[in-house]
Amino acid sequence: MAMKINRRAILKGMAGAAVSLPLLECMLPARQSAAQSAPARYAILFAGQALGCDNYAKNESRIDGQSVTEGGHFIADTGYGRGFALTTPLLPLQGMENDFTMVSNLAIPFNASSSDGSAVPSAGAYRDFHGGGCSPLLSGTRSTSPSYVCNGITSDQVIAELNAGQTTHRSLVVRSQPGFYVSGYSFAGRQYISYGPGGGSGARIEAQASPQVAYRSLFTGFVPNGDEDAARFDFEMRARRSVLDLVLEKRARLVNNLGRADQERLERHFDEIRDLENRINALPPNVGGQCSVPTDPGADPPIGGDHQGGGSGSVTGGSGYSDEHTRSRIFADLIHMAFVCDLTRAASLQITAFQSHMNARPIADGLGTLPGTTRPARWASVGGDLHEVGHNGDPNNRGQIPSAGLLQWHISHYAYLIDKLRSTPEAGGNVLDNSVIVFTAEAGHGLQLNDASSQNQTHSVENMVMLMAGRAGGLSPGEHVNGNRAHPATVLISGMQAAGYQGNSLGDVSL
């Protein structure tokens, strides 16, 4: 049976973060539906931007130097329940209204009276926004410092653990933004959204930022059609294995003579080579049905250098952008086919990094012409990088509409993936019927986390919004749900459960 009580009922019951509620069995999604013969998949897509702009209410903007008061641009500025109207950021999801649920009004707890690390409540955020929000948002675990480290396993990796050994690839962790783009700085932790068991910096999972390599890693194991092609493929695969064997054979010879610290370092390296060989040695995936080798994406778009300008007026084209649009589309294609071919059941796509300084101009200028995006009726191209836009770097174009436009671009990749999954038949339905696809932005819009007093701020863990698409585990999407200040990890737990997770918690947060 599909669930009888919708998710709203659960979320409305949430009084706060670490509260554990006794749930009736009927409230949980039916996990082992007899009709379900395909495995459940789980993916999370991440946008390193806020939902609004500093000091602008959800219906306020400044366009071409003129103040505008107009609703429908804040992502959740729409009615609750089914049949809600799509807001500007959600426009790429047109026609998919019944495929995703939006949960808004989510909040991560924090200690308004103390900014001390030891005072952070359970599942709460350390009061330095960018670094402090990461751990509770993605792992449900409290952060006690400004460093970008999740202190617990992240939701995608819970599903990866669950399916360990059942697919060739444990998980697919990819990132579209390859560089930090700020002169003199580097990512310093902002490039991780997936963490393995236990969390912490040692458990961070390095994302593959090259679409070309990700493609190769997923799809070079497929045996081509035709005898001669197959014979050449066989030769190449044997050669590839021989090369890796040769490297692995010297493992003991090299490692045994080293000190312990070096042993650990190199053992980790050799372990990864061994895992690569195991993936190559795994039975070749079955091409057939809907599973096919996607088109080779070819060489990656060039990686853009750091910004040539330092702010909205001088961040110009040609720097700070590596065609993240194309990169995100390729990664979405790869996630789609990896799911269809059951190469993996867990994926994460970081479209933009935490505190992303990606040049916003190519997106802003292309909105409406970039595939899948729509130009808001009132729109003037906005200057600056993604982070500066949130902080009103462009004096003439700021507030809700610019932010909504850029968020819409992020969501266009989410919509693209969902549309592909639902267009691919599987087990009497489609792949989306057996998937859970989550979208989250880095921030909400409301009380500032840092000073705990300013309103309408981007550095906020209030009014957070998550999207969850798919029908795995009997989910019944199509609603706008008021989260009533529930912790965002509760949405992740619901999604994880729908994807087969038997537990009811993530980090400090329990359903």
Place this chain on the structure above:
Amino acid sequence: MFSRVAGVVALASLVSCSGQIGRSTDSGPPAVDPILAVESGARRLSQAELDNTLRDLLGEDSAPAARLLNEDEFRPFDNDYTIQQASEALITSLEALAEEVAERAIGDAGRRAELVPCTPTGGGDEQCFRAFLDSFLSRALRREVTAQDIDAYMPLLAFASEDNAAVDNDFYTAAQLAVTAALQDPEFLYRVEQGTPGNTPGLLELDGYEIASRMSYLLWASMPDEALFAAAGAGSLESPQGRRTEALRMLGDPKARNQLHRFHSMWLGYRSIPHSPELVAAFNRETSALIDRVILDEPGSYLRLFTMDETFVDDSLADHYGLPRPPDGEGWVSYEGTGRAGILGHGSLLAAFSKFEDTSPTQRGILVRTRFMCENVPRPPPNVDADQPPQGAMDAVCKYERYAEHRDQSSSCASCHSLVDPIGFGLENYDVAGRYREHDDGLPECVIEGSGEIVDVGNFSGPAELSRLLVDNDYVDACAVQQFLTFALGRPASSYEQELLQEMVESFRSGQHDFKAFIVDFIASERFARRAQERL
């Protein structure tokens, strides 16, 4: 005033505002006195080192590592091995890189001829394959190879002679596979040092090849060349004099210049600055010319890097600064009457650490404290949102007034900001592109006073006077040595290595700040040819 005690003693203890100071990662005293031998661990080549090595090993000039591997963290150098961690993403990228690079190297007849020292008689020419492996693997693994090493690669030759209608295989098929394998070999990707135990417990003596790699990656960010390998093979690098001779030779190579430029650009924070490519190139030529001159071309006091009274410009850069044009379109012009001196007068440095599209007095103060004085500046407290420029009072227009809250002694801000902001305000007459200005950009009413202070050290106005304070109070020489040691070790010095640092600073000073001699002495020192095992 404690200015004369500045230097290493003050490095870890100056900051008086609250905040964590120094590293806390030390896991206990090392087994060997760092004066005798310093701990070292296996270091994976950084993106830049890998690309340089592929260039020198295979003639590969497309910088594939920058394309296919994830960006290195700069702390401030790109080579901190303590944060390197192998991952699935790394391994899959390395395999792709190895295949791509090997295919290009062997597929190109010219490059192939450089690598294979014989003409194969056929696909299964074992003798030629052995000869190829002997020469190629010893360069790739940066050591003499053994029969065991070569034997391990021999099975690849079967792919050359396999009778298979589907593939067009020959001798070079096997050679390409051998290159692919070598590029994925941890001995190629990492600088793995072992050494042999000597008389002192825990102290390990490096062999000539291990020393050669230390030298080449320090001086060139790349692998040893033929002459250095020959010196390693002859055993001459095991003696201080042998290392001295080779180091001097290596410093004459253009690769050494590039490495010195790279070191300074990472250390002093100008490796990537927010200006047009043309302006950035002009700034880099200017700064590189000064580095070359004070270290290599006119060896003498390195302190001239900070005090030089002239600068290297072309006509357009001279116009940009408002300096007289040089004769012949490019050359050195005097700084006289400009308030500038040395590298702090350059657009490269004045553009570094900008914020909010303008100079940031706070960030420039942090630049000077952390990179020129080697002090730690604590992060702002969590309840401060440093993503927003300071606003000051409601009607504040001028920048100095907008930063008033940083000076408010009744607030918690002043204790830290008083250490950094006054330094930055002393440079405010120089804009984000290094041009002189009288007032805030676009605000004639906001006249810039331009006076600055290093608290408890002295007052100054402009780059020349600031540089003078930093030099006269023994900050920059001590800091340069500390940064150099961090770069050379691939990690910051630990608290147990402060005595070593102090000794190096003293030797730099007693050598009249000759940086070239200092580098050569560093390499010639006994400890350069030794290591100690890392503690866990």
